[in-house]
Amino acid sequence: MPLRTDTSKGLALGAPATLYVGLLVVAPLGMLVAYSFWTQTYVAIDHSLTWENYRSAIGDPLVRHLLFRSVWIAALVTLMTVLLAYPIAYFIAFRTERKALWLLLITIPFWTSYLLRVFAWKLILGFNGLLNSGLQGLGLIHEPMTWLLYNEFAVVLTLAHAWAPFAILPIYVSLQKIDRRLLEAATDLGSGKLERFFRVTLPLTIPGIISSSLIIFIPTVGDYVTPALVGGADGKMIANLIQVQFGPANDWPLGATLSLLAMVTVGIVAVGYVLLLRFLGSRIR
């Protein structure tokens, strides 16, 4: 009975992961959904089901504004990171023999904690930070530039730096997988370098671009610590409002609703993005 053995083997292999995901992802998510239909009454929770949280959250211009800004910042970060990552990945895949060394170098930012990297940017962009004091020392500016920190720009810059390796690796893998004979064939058939890139290389790496975009976009929409530290008032994102609900405001149901709204928004944008890229990719051929 080979089938039975295969099935049971498969079940046995999948069980630990299923259990793990079930306990640590599905159960908390279920709790989140349940909370979003309850109501906070001072220090207790009213368990009667209501849409009120959704109604007030969706009707709130602040929530819509922050959701929109979160998506906008994450989109900018994704665009910047992927654009900057592609040439690096291309270089490693096609132009160097020392691939392992380069890949190792790229992971170096990950050797320090995420929080430290955010703080490092604060030190660089700060009022008397590295950049301002350096430029002042050179006599290029007389007053410290205040537009460097506490705004959207600082958030985008910090996130793009922190997430760069996540973009490089998937794109590198998809470039590496390209059958070199296809490129030779394109050349033989009379394609120039640029045409060869846009008609062969780029379409074949679309899966890599999609996966690195999603890997960056999804977590950055919900990033909390970067906007909290370098965002100031103009760089706040939806996660900061969610934290307020779970912390100072002590309104877990509303916090759960906002979290779910953020997840739905991310889901819609991500699916739309994948469909769009697939469509564009198919048009190139």
Place this chain on the structure above:
Amino acid sequence: MNTCTTLRGAAAAAALLAGPALAAGDELTVFDWSGYEDPGFFGSYVEKHGSAPSYTFFGSQDEAFTKLQSGFEADLAHPCTDATRKWAAAGLIQPIDTDKIENWDAILPAIRDVDGVTFDGETWMVPFDWGNTGLIYRTDKVDESEISLQALADPANAGKVALPDGAPSAYAMAALATGSAEDYTHMSDAQFQKASDFLRKVHPNVRFYWSDPGQLDQALASGEVAMGWAWNQTELNLIWNDTPARMMRGEDKGIATWVCGYVHLKGSTASDAQVYDMLNALTDAASGKYIIESWGYGHANGDAFEAADPELVKTYGFSDAEDFFEGTLFFDAVEPELEARMLQEYERIKAGF
């Protein structure tokens, strides 16, 4: 540091001498702000129990509340008076037996009478430390004659202002600025609107809303901002850093006072005797002398000010402790409904809405 070392030495010696009759000191767990594990605060407890209590830390009262409500257990915790009503309502704390607090009568009356210490016929907190929250400004950038809470909204100070990220503190400031300090905990709609309007007027001038005092200290020291609404700790840090800055004082200028203390948690498993030994050690005049001299904070025990070095008492502005509280706004528990409105409205104001 010397005091610390001496105390640790004493603790070690006491640990050797103390017999098995007494429970080990570290069986008591204190849920506290980081830094309060300083052995100078509870010398007599260490002498009696052989070692310091165990400490677990929180970063904000809200975080502490959330953690306790989710089932975290400790014996004592260290919130401030504005939180005790909420903690009691959530059933997290048990009443204090003031007969067992040796120094209860020595506690400054103004501190003992703060709302949030005693309410609903029970005492819920043993006050421990207190200090001011006020407008700290750079004396070299803002003239003393011109400083006022209204200056925060002056367009001339664009980008030179830091406000706290937390709503209750910001609204206390706004209440002082708009003349409703007396009604801070139960503002009428009109008063609330006036206070919110004031905060909206200040918003364009705000460089950042601080949540980490270190961020504010550095910004004031570097001149990034010229004024900020902050705790007395910031003023002390700037004094110690030789930065020309001070807190705006004077009865009609607008200043607030915070009072924090220890509460007996319901989930406490340590014996009452041990809990009260700790509470007595914390309210001891010797502990008070230490916190005044080494930290520059006010202590609940009035005798501590006489025991402390008069020079330092003067430097830190505690010469007349009673005078200190004249015309100040105490951070009392804001009515829950109003507090919720403050929080939601302040998020809007901070986002520019």
